[in-house]
Amino acid sequence: MTRLPLALAPLQDEAWPSYLTRQAAQHGTTLAGMGSHLGLRDARGRWPGRFGVTMAETEAARVAPMLSLAPKQVQRMQLAAYHQLAFDLGGLAHNSAIGGTRATVHAAWVWLAGTTFCPLCLVEDDGVWRLMWRIPWITTCIRHEVGFHGTCHACGGVPGLGNRFHGSAPPRVAAAPDGRRCTGPTPVGHVCGADLSAQPTVQASPERLMRAKRMADLVAGQRGVVSGTERTSLQALRGWQSAIGIAVRLGVVDSDGWGRTHRWANPPRDPDLIDRLLQAVEPLVTAPDRTTGADVLDGWLRDADIRSPHVNTFDRITQTSAALQPVINELLGRHGRAHTVIQRRLTSADGAPFGERDWGVDDIPQLVWPCALPEHLRHSTKPDQRILRAVVSMILARMFTDACDWVAAGRALGFPADKSRNWTRYAFAAKWGIKTDLLDASHALGQKLPKRPRRVSFHRRSQVSGFGSRALADAQSPRCRDQGGSAWCPCYPQPTAP
Numbered sequence: 322m323t324r325l326p327l328a329l330a331p332l333q334d335e336a337w338p339s340y341l342t343r344q345a346a347q348h349g350t351t352l353a354g355m356g357s358h359l360g361l362r363d364a365r366g367r368w369p370g371r372f373g374v375t376m377a378e379t380e381a382a383r384v385a386p387m388l389s390l391a392p393k394q395v396q397r398m399q400l401a402a403y404h405q406l407a408f409d410l411g412g413l414a415h416n417s418a419i420g421g422t423r424a425t426v427h428a429a430w431v432w433l434a435g436t437t438f439c440p441l442c443l444v445e446d447d448g449v450w451r452l453m454w455r456i457p458w459i460t461t462c463i464r465h466e467v468g469f470h471g472t473c474h475a476c477g478g479v480p481g482l483g484n485r486f487h488g489s490a491p492p493r494v495a496a497a498p499d500g501r502r503c504t505g506p507t508p509v510g511h512v513c514g515a516d517l518s519a520q521p522t523v524q525a526s527p528e529r530l531m532r533a534k535r536m537a538d539l540v541a542g543q544r545g546v547v548s549g550t551e552r553t554s555l556q557a558l559r560g561w562q563s564a565i566g567i568a569v570r571l572g573v574v575d576s577d578g579w580g581r582t583h584r585w586a587n588p589p590r591d592p593d594l595i596d597r598l599l600q601a602v603e604p605l606v607t608a609p610d611r612t613t614g615a616d617v618l619d620g621w622l623r624d625a626d627i628r629s630p631h632v633n634t635f636d637r638i639t640q641t642s643a644a645l646q647p648v649i650n651e652l653l654g655r656h657g658r659a660h661t662v663i664q665r666r667l668t669s670a671d672g673a674p675f676g677e678r679d680w681g682v683d684d685i686p687q688l689v690w691p692c693a694l695p696e697h698l699r700h701s702t703k704p705d706q707r708i709l710r711a712v713v714s715m716i717l718a719r720m721f722t723d724a725c726d727w728v729a730a731g732r733a734l735g736f737p738a739d740k741s742r743n744w745t746r747y748a749f750a751a752k753w754g755i756k757t758d759l760l761d762a763s764h765a766l767g768q769k770l771p772k773r774p775r776r777v778s779f780h781r782r783s784q785v786s787g788f789g790s791r792a793l794a795d796a797q798s799p800r801c802r803d804q805g806g807s808a809w810c811p812c813y814p815q816p817t818a819p
């Protein structure tokens with residue numbers, strides 16, 4: 322194969338079909354002709370299944386010299402250039418069958434075929450199409466401050482969305498190589514040919530523009546923040562996605578029918594609608610902390626008339642998101658019974674530390690170290706901090722043993738049944754509002770306990786009798802190192818993983 326006579330530099334973020342179309346125009350042929358010349362199409366004229374999405378290294382190395390490009394430049398024009406930034410195409414690597422496609426599109430919002438566009442960019446760049454337009458999160462042209470279009474006004478087709486079998490391949494009908502024109506097929510076997518660059522544009526509001534910039538940063542791989550916690554771009558985008566799933570199901574936003582069934586993983590094709598969805602969940606995702614985020618979620622549930630959200634409420638609605646989970650936990654902590662929250666955390670995908678189960682109830686003292694409580698509860702007298710420390714121990718016992726209720730958890734620690742019941746009921750009473758704090762404290766301690774350098778066994782339990790917190794006067798009560806304790810305490814520096 323020989324080098325093409327005329328060289329052409331790709332524009333920044335230019336998509337592969339766009340580049341080939343411009344090459345075709347420059348050499349006086351069609352996109353199909355260019356595809357054949359470069360050996361991209363097979364003998365029967367078929368394009369590869371992942372045209373413009375991924376390209377094998379060997380194929381890029383073969384094609385690049387003919388275009389006077391480096392293989393890296395060819396790869397940069399494939400949608401996969403945004404792999405691990407805007408989405409995860411890992412599913413595609415495993416196999417080329419439908420299963421891989423499904424795994425990919427279920428993991429994150431991505432269009433393997435079809436694109437939006439900015440008419441003004443098409444005018445200004447003479448028909449160059451950008452890869453960024455193929456990312457559902459980007460709804461607005463930051464350069465021209467107008468909303469993207471999702472379809473051709475003349476034929477209603479989504480540009481770049483081929484037939485069912487060749488998702489991302491160009492249409493079979495040969496068209497003049499002009500990036501400004503719609504290549505959508507008409508029923509009578511012609512090409513639509515409408516001038517997409519002439520479609521009227523609508524000025525984007527400053528808020529929409531801000532959302533678009535936020536999304537552009539994420540898609541470029543910058544870290545984002547979800548309800549006050551910093552996340553990777555992929556985690557943050559999944560947080561947005563999951564929040565949209567919740568908002569749509571709870572009727573927070575009019576989704577124009579989108580998302581009614583199991584189309585959660587397929588983003589709508591209308592950029593205006595996507596921006597409306599982003600706008601609806603913005604208060605949740607951009608909440609300064611998870612408490613405020615939970616307030617937003619609480620409001621949505623109230624409006625949807627869901628009085629007591631259950632662990633499964635959210636699982637049924639949407640796929641889980643590590644970034645959103647702390648907010649959901651916070652909310653469930655307010656509504657749910659403590660034990661359902663504990664179960665939730667045990668089975669949570671984020672609960673990695675619970676893989677280590679080579680320790681048990683003997684590693685838990687009757688009262689946890691004072692420094693295991695959050696700062697503001699360490700000296701609490703109402704409720705007494707000793708009772709809170711006993712409750713944290715009981716939560717741990719439930720997390721790490723098969724104790725299925727508070728009485729069983731207390732028994733494992735040497736507490737009488739009535740005390741276990743009363744202390745937990747008392748500590749979790751709504752008037753204190755500390756249930757979440759206690760669950761968090763247990764969770765944090767549960768992560769540290771298995772990593773102690775030297776273990777002390779607490780299996781010789783002290784007698785617990787009498788009334789109120791005085792019953793705990795003789796209970797096992799290890800001290801903090803700051804208070805002169807000599808053994809391990811939760812303040813002890815965490816060993817780094819080998």
Ligand SMILES: [Zn+2]
Nearest residue numbers: 439442462465
């Ligand atoms: Zn533009």
Ligand SMILES: [Zn+2]
Nearest residue numbers: 473476503513
């Ligand atoms: Zn059209």
Ligand SMILES: [Zn+2]
Nearest residue numbers: 692801810812
């Ligand atoms: Zn300490």
